[in-house]
Amino acid sequence: MKTNKSYSKRLKLTKTGKILAKAPGFNHFNAKQSRTKQLAGRKPRSFTLIAKNKSKMMPFA
Numbered sequence: 001m002k003t004n005k006s007y008s009k010r011l012k013l014t015k016t017g018k019i020l021a022k023a024p025g026f027n028h029f030n031a032k033q034s035r036t037k038q039l040a041g042r043k044p045r046s047f048t049l050i051a052k053n054k055s056k057m058m059p060f061a
Contacts, residue, residue: 004057011047011058019054020044 012020026041 001059003060007057012044013058019047019049021047 010021014020021044023041023045030038030041
């Protein structure tokens with residue numbers, strides 16, 4: 001069974017087993033946003049994943 005690379009690159013697995021993902025919509029066109037909103041997009045957010053999908057996309061996590 002292979003890990004889905006495009007999926008695993010978007011997520012980060014922490015030492016305790018939490019899954020973190022970057023907030024969507026903050027890749028470009030951020031100049032018009034306020035500075036606080038720009039910086040808020042950099043923070044990773046906790047990401048919940050159903051166990052069935054997790055085993056399918058990231059079997060070795």
